[in-house]
Amino acid sequence: MKCGHEDLFSGFVLLVTVQTVVSMVIPNATHLEAILEKYMDKDEAWWQAKSRGKRAISQSDMQLILDLHNKLRGQVYPPASNMEYMVWDTELERSAEHWAHTCLWEHGPSHLLTRIGQNLGAHWGRDRPPTFHVQAWYDEVRDFSYPYPQECNPHCPYRCSGPVCTHYTQLVWATTNKIGCAINVCYNMNVWGMIWAKAVYLVCNYSPPGNWWGHAPYKHGTPCSACPPSYGGSCRNNLCYKDDGSHYHYTPETEENNYIEPEPEPVRSHDNHYRDETPTPSPNENIERNEVISTSQMSQQVACDTRLRDQCKGTTCNRYECPPGCLYNYGKVIGSGHYDMQSSICGSGLHAGIIDDDGGWLDVTRVGRRQRFLKSFKNGVQTLAKNQSANAFTVSNVPVKAVNCETTVAQFCPFKKPVRHCPRLYCPRNCLYNSYARVIGTRYYSDNSSICRAAIHAGVIRSDSGGYLDIMPVDKRKQYKGSYQNGITSESLQNPSGGKAFRVFAVI
Numbered sequence: 465m466k467c468g469h470e471d472l473f474s475g476f477v478l479l480v481t482v483q484t485v486v487s488m489v490i491p492n493a494t495h496l497e498a499i500l501e502k503y504m505d506k507d508e509a510w511w512q513a514k515s516r517g518k519r520a521i522s523q524s525d526m527q528l529i530l531d532l533h534n535k536l537r538g539q540v541y542p543p544a545s546n547m548e549y550m551v552w553d554t555e556l557e558r559s560a561e562h563w564a565h566t567c568l569w570e571h572g573p574s575h576l577l578t579r580i581g582q583n584l585g586a587h588w589g590r591d592r593p594p595t596f597h598v599q600a601w602y603d604e605v606r607d608f609s610y611p612y613p614q615e616c617n618p619h620c621p622y623r624c625s626g627p628v629c630t631h632y633t634q635l636v637w638a639t640t641n642k643i644g645c646a647i648n649v650c651y652n653m654n655v656w657g658m659i660w661a662k663a664v665y666l667v668c669n670y671s672p673p674g675n676w677w678g679h680a681p682y683k684h685g686t687p688c689s690a691c692p693p694s695y696g697g698s699c700r701n702n703l704c705y706k707d708d709g710s711h712y713h714y715t716p717e718t719e720e721n722n723y724i725e726p727e728p729e730p731v732r733s734h735d736n737h738y739r740d741e742t743p744t745p746s747p748n749e750n751i752e753r754n755e756v757i758s759t760s761q762m763s764q765q766v767a768c769d770t771r772l773r774d775q776c777k778g779t780t781c782n783r784y785e786c787p788p789g790c791l792y793n794y795g796k797v798i799g800s801g802h803y804d805m806q807s808s809i810c811g812s813g814l815h816a817g818i819i820d821d822d823g824g825w826l827d828v829t830r831v832g833r834r835q836r837f838l839k840s841f842k843n844g845v846q847t848l849a850k851n852q853s854a855n856a857f858t859v860s861n862v863p864v865k866a867v868n869c870e871t872t873v874a875q876f877c878p879f880k881k882p883v884r885h886c887p888r889l890y891c892p893r894n895c896l897y898n899s900y901a902r903v904i905g906t907r908y909y910s911d912n913s914s915i916c917r918a919a920i921h922a923g924v925i926r927s928d929s930g931g932y933l934d935i936m937p938v939d940k941r942k943q944y945k946g947s948y949q950n951g952i953t954s955e956s957l958q959n960p961s962g963g964k965a966f967r968v969f970a971v972i
Contacts, residue, residue, distance in 0.1 A: 520561035520646035524866025526552055528890060529645060529668075531930070532595045533635060536602045538687075538702040540636050542610055545685030546692070548641040549703040553671065556580065556644025560667040567650035567665060581634055581673035585666040586655050595864075601631035608632055611680045619678030630675055637674025638682035644669050701929070756923035756949045762934040762969035763825060766809055769795025772828060772857055773805040782828050782885055783862065783934065786810035791821040797847040799837035802856040805830075807847075809859075815845035816859050825862040827885045832856065863887040864932075869899035873911040879937035879964035886935050888971065891916035896927035896951050903954040905944035910957060911937065911964045919968045921952040932971040940964045 533550050540547065559580070563572055571582055585597065607626030615621060624630075634640065645668040653663035674681065683690050688699035695704040763783040766775055768790035775781060786809065794811030798804035803812040813819040813826040820843075834856040839849035865887040867876065877886035892898075901914035909918045915935060916925070925931040927950075940963055946956035 520557065520564060520648065522866075524890065525647075526557075526645070527866060527892060528595050528864070529598060530643065532598045533643060534701070534703060536598070537636055540605075540682065542684045543687050543702065544636070544638055544682035545687065545690035546638045546683045547636070547687070547703050548638055548691070548695075549700060549705045550641050550643055553642040553644045556642055556669040556671055557646055558644070560644050560669045561646035561648075564646045564648035564665050564667040567648065567653050567663075569653060569655045576669075579671065579673070581640065581670035581675065583631070583634070583666075583668040583670070585668075586650075586653065586660065587664045587666070598635070601635050604629045604632035610684070612684065613680075616678075616680065620680045622677070633681045634670060634674045636681050637670075639672055640670050640674045642671045754948050754950070756921075758923040758968075759970050759972060761972060762936055762967075763971070768793045768810045769808050770810070771795070771806050772803075772809050772812075775809065776828075776830075783825065784809050784813075784828060785825050786813060786819055786823045788823040789821060790814060790819075790823065791844050794845060797845060798850050799834075799856065800840040800842070800847055802831060802834050802837065802858060803847075804834075804837050804850055805855045805857060807857075811845055812857075813859050815840075815842050815847055817843050818859050818861050825888075827860045827862055828857050829860065829885065830855065830857045860885070864890060866890040866892070867915060868892065869895035869914060869916050870901040871915050872901075872913060873909075873915060873935060873937055873966040874963060876915070877935065877937055878911060879939060879966070886937065888932055888934055889915060890932050891919060891925055891930045893930040894927055895930070896920055903952055904946070904957050905941070905965070906947040906949070906954055908938065908941050908944065908965050908967060909954075910941075910944055910960065911966050913954075913966075915966075915968065917952055918954075918966075921947075921949050921954055922968050923950055924968045924970045927951070934969040934971060936967045936969065938965045938967060 530550065530552050537544075537547050537550065559576055560582075563582075566572070569584070569586060571577060571584065576582075604624075604626065607624050608629040609623035609625070611620035611623065645666065647667075648665045650663045650665050651661065653660045653665065655663065687702035688697075688704055691697070691699070691704035695706055698705045698707045700707075763785050764775065764781070765785045765787075768787060772781070775784075790810045791814060794814055795808035797807045797811040797815055799807065799812075800815070803815075809826070809828065810819065810823075813824075814821075818824075818826045832855065833853050835853050837848075837850040837854070837856070839847050841847075867889050869892065873879075873886075895914070895916040899914065899917060901917055903913045903917045903921050904910035905913065905918075907922065909922075915933075916930070919925045919933050920927050924933050940960060943959065944955070944957040944965075946954045948954075
C-alpha cells in the first residue's frame with residue numbers, strides 16, 4: 465500500500481518520493497534547491513536528445529551528491545548505531561536516466577517500483593548551488609520526531625509536525641546504501657496540468673528502499689555498534705564502512721564526455737617516478753606529525769544589516785555569508801540591480817534573489833560610480849532611490865566547481881586585476897596519494913601548484929575526505945618557502961621568473 469501527496473512551492477520546484485508497493489509513502493514535497501543551474505541557458509544544440517553512452521549526470525555532481533549524503537547520514541541525532549555508508553550505483557543511475565528521458569511527471573517504470581525508492585524533482589527558475597537540495601531534504605529533520613524503541617508498540621509511530629519529513633527519512637534510512645541519479649531537460653513538460661517550457665527533470669533511485677511504515681529510519685545507539693556483520697566491524701565517520709575498496713565502484717568505466725557538462729580533465733595516470741624535489745611520505749609513514757589545521761575563511765560572515773561600505777575597507781571583499789532570518793531585518797537597500805555602497809549586503813542579496821530567508825553565500829562585485837539608483841520591490845525587499853552619483857556594487861551567486869587532484873590556479877582561475885571571483889571548489893578524496901602534482905610554497909602557493917594538494921598541505925581539507933574550499937589568486941611573490949605539513953613536502957622557489965600566486969581558505 466502506498467499513498468502520495470505533493471505540493472507546488474515558490475521558485476517552481478517540485479519533489480516527490482516513491483517507495484516500494486509493499487511500503488507506505490508518507491506525503492513528501494519540499495524545495496528542490498537545484499543542483500541544476502549549469503544545465504540551463506545552453507546553446508539550443510545542447511537540448512537535442514542525447515545519444516546512448518553519454519552520462520546523464522556529471523562526475524562532479526555525482527560526487528557532490530554522494531559525499532553530502534554520507535556527511536549528513538553520519539551526523540544524525542540521536543546518533544545511529546547501524547547507519548551504512550552510501551555508494552553510487554551505475555545500474556540505479558541507468559534506470560534513473562531511462563525514466564528521466566520519458567519526461568513523465570509520475571513514478572516509474574512500474575516494474576521497478578517494487579525494488580527501489582525513487583525521488584523525482586522538476587525545476588525551473590532561480591539558480592542554486594549543486595548540493596542545496598540535499599541539504600533541504602535533511603533540514604526536514606526540524607519537523608521530525610525520532611521514534612524511540614519504547615514508543616514502538618508494536619510499530620513505530622510516524623511523527624512529522626510539518627507537511628513532510630520523508631525526504632529526510634529516506635536520506636537517513638540506515639539500510640539504504642546505494643543511490644543513482646540522472647538529469648534531463650524536458651520541453652513542454654506537463655506538471656500537474658501546468659506546461660513548463662523547459663523543465664529540468666531530476667530522478668534519483670535508491671536501494672534498498674527506505675520509509676517502511678511502522679519502522680524507525682535507523683537504530684539509536686553508539687555509532688557503528690550495530691553494523692551488519694558484512695562490514696567486518698569497520699567504521700568511518702560514524703558510518704558502517706567496508707574498507708575493501710568496494711565503496712569506489714561508482715567510478716565510471718571508460719566514461720565518455722558528459723553531455724550535460726564537460727567533465728574536469730581526467731587525472732593523469734601515475735608514472736613510475738616522481739619529482740625528486742617533492743618527496744611525499746608513503747601511506748605507512750606517520751603523517752600526523754607536523755599536522756596543521758586551518759579554519760581561516762575567505763568568505764566574511766556579516767549581519768543582516770551590514771553595509772558594504774562598513775564591511776569592505778582595503779580588503780579583497782568579494783564573498784559573504786548571510787545568516788538566516790534577514791528578510792525582516794535587512795536594513796537599508798538603495799538601488800535595483802546596482803546597489804549603493806551604503807546598502808545592506810544581505811538585503812541586496814535578498815532583493816536580487818541570490819539568497820532567501822534561509823541565508824547563504826553571495827559574491828559582490830564593485831562596479832564604480834553610478835549616476836543614480838532606482839527603487840523597486842523584489843523578493844519581499846523594498847529598495848530606495850537615490851538621485852546622485854555614488855559608488856555601486858552588484859551581487860551574484862557563488863558557483864561551485866569540482867576539480868581533480870592536479871588542477872592548478874594557473875589553469876583554472878589565474879590572477880587578474882581587478883581581483884576575480886573564482887568559483888568555490890570541491891576537491892576529491894585521496895589527493896595525498898593519488899597524485900604527485902607539485903606544491904610550491906607555504907601559506908602562499910605558486911599558481912602552478914595543485915590546488916587540492918596545496919589545500920591538504922595548508923590544513924584546509926583532509927585527504928581522506930576531500931571537500932570544499934575557496935581560493936584567492938594574488939600577485940606573484942618574491943619567493944616561496946617549502947615545508948613539510950600534513951604528509952606533503954612543498955617546494956621552495958627563489959626569484960620566480962613568472963607566474964602568480966594564490967591562497968586557500970576553508971569553507972565551514
